[in-house]
Amino acid sequence: MEARALTHRYGHRPVLDQLSFAFQGPGVVAVRGPNGSGKSTLIRVLAGLLRTSGGETTLHVDGRATPSRNRQRWIGYAGPDLSFYPEFTALENLTFAAEARGLARPAERSRERLEKVGLAARGGERVHALSSGMAQRLRLAFALLDDPPLLLLDEPGNHLDDEGRQALATLIREEGTRRLVMIATNDEREGALAGQRVELGTRGLGDPA
């Protein structure tokens, strides 16, 4: 994952300013910085959900640059802005996502991912009945759905209890041996899992440049 002179502004306020980096998977990268420093913005930019004000990002898979318009096909994303259809069950949501992505064995694959995040027993419940912690596990299951070369996790420990955080740590360690995992976090336990870091600490809370 490569970023060159990445710049993003909200109005006149710069959040990312000429940020450049290159990371090669497998491995875990922590994106760190105070509130408002642009962690979530960076993750959304890398996921192709937000167009930057300047600079560019390139995702290389098997030595070839992937088309930026199709970025979503190559990444697994879990962030607070990811919501599911409340009238569907957790399993139905994942199965829909797998079908829309054209994945093989969508229902079976979805069950496997729910099991991986400890949500198999609640897979038949509608999403509106899930707790915040369960919804967070569902986000993680969604991110893992496609076995993507790049996992982008924005505050993955949000709403998780101690058991959930331990399971998350195990999952990040495991996934970090197979692919590139980038985590936006201020949690020391999650940060400690990372071998490399992007520090966005120079400005926080919207401090103007």
Place this chain on the structure above:
Amino acid sequence: MPASGSSSGRAVWAILRKECRSEWRTRYGLNAALLFAVTSLASTSFAVGRMSDRPDVLAALLWVVLLFAALASLAHTFVRETEGHTMVLMRLVASPTAIAMGKLIFNLLFLVSIELVTLPLFLAFMGAPPPRWGALLAILALANVALAAAATLVAAVIAQTRGRGALFAGVSFPVLLPVLAAAVSGTRAQWSGAPVGAELRLLAAYAVALLAASLLLYDHLWEDA
């Protein structure tokens, strides 16, 4: 690993099935649309009685009922995704064009469902003369495609704006007007025994133009949702 580009059709199919299942579970639009259609037809029938000798009024009334019965649901196709914060999920699993095509086909099916109930009721309540079925069905089919394409396009454009309701009414009026004018004119002509070729050609051309514009525009929408 990522699927190949041939998955666009599967994405459209998955989104269409998701829309149908969601509508079936929530009855978000169907109940309101059918309630509007039945009550408006019943109240008009009670007020003015049968109008078998007024094909002009019948044609206008039919399309007013169909349009307003379906419009609320058509307008909300994308608003539901925005307000439910599910647009990110959609964007992560399918291309904008696949999303829009899935929703467009759903809107088309929704219109057909409304018409399957509304048209027989209309003919019964209003005492309309027997239609020339071939001409009427052709007008309905082409107008449905044009209406679904127009409503989906406008709904997609306004989904991320504030004041969506007011915007939809303002933006969709000029886009829907040619469809309504041609549909009303064609429906009146088929009841009057006049040819409907000109209206069919206009509806077909407008539907094709709207579909082409949609395919060109959808990929540029929702980049910063």
